[in-house]
Amino acid sequence: MDEYISIITELLWGFILLFVVLKCLGKTQFAQISPFEFISAIILGELLGNAIYDNEITFSHITAAILCWGILIYVVEMLTQKFKGTRKLLEGEPNIVIHQGKIKYDALKKGKIDINTLQSLIRQQGYFSIQEVEFGVLESNGKISVLPKSEHDTPKNSDLNVPTKPVNIPITLILDGEVVYDNLSEVGFDEKWLKDQLAMQSITNYKEVLYAEWLPNKPLYVVGYEKKSS
Template identity: 80%
Template structure:
């Protein structure tokens, strides 16, 4: 029983300290993964994983290892921000693998990807043929950025001379049967207005509503809970 309790305790402590380190270092550890960040994520996971199953490793060892590695990552991040020459080494650099519609095999080789992988990366950007691409760049995090040829590019409203229309953000007012009062206040309405809007849709209780959303110049959008068949 003590072994199980020890594992649970070490997991919880490891999670807390890893979370603190990740929050301190910022979103780069889980969004744009560079080679160095990938290595750091593996090592941080190994530190906790080994500690769980190694009885000789104490909680203090876990804390020291995590904060030491976190300090190393922080120093490296500071170096890449202040000294441009270190960025290429630690973060990598983008590779232009398609230039003016032509595949650059040397760049593909440098990025260590083959044609099949390139096709897959391009498809993920919404283009299903290399012939549609004018420029293709493999970013340092392994993702592809694509600039299509003009005949395959999506036209913008400005290209079509479409008149400007303001873009508004939908606001959630009810979620899981509960009113989000902060959002209601933000849009400038009160609870009486909300009740009146619901009454217009024959709803008398918030608990009937799964989701309600407000958008400028549109009626309140309401999704009711499905009635369960008896």
């Protein structure tokens, strides 16, 4: 019994240490994933490694550790859902790093990022100068959300008084030479219609098609396999 208590204690202590280290390193260290996903990957990878390479670690030890870890993550998720006050501590919060075109150095320092990193994150949003940005928000996942200055913003249809048009999602009908029958039924066509569409493009066999997609009021878009030159 003492072994299991030791495993659970070490797991809880390791969780706390990893969480503190991630908070100290800053948001950009785990961009695109949450701190808990990052910690989970480390912990579960270590558990699996121990199970494979350490003969003294038994199946029951691993089971106890994984169950404890799962319960811990579940409790953390429940806390952030039930109590809003815990979200800032456990999940982090967005920070405004550019306000009305001016860089907020205190916010940069708090987020553990420098000017070069800020420029890189802004370029990833399609803006190559800080002067183009009116507001910049450092999100809890390490990314920057940008609201550009009006003169650098892309005009929208509403700005140009362009009449609105319905937006449609392209539907994949053939993928890697095979018909996606569920999608074909969803758009209201049958296999005969599909064969007729392919015949109009001199294609007689599905196997000749790498990819085919359908959009309303447009001909079937077909990409065939490249023919090997002899």
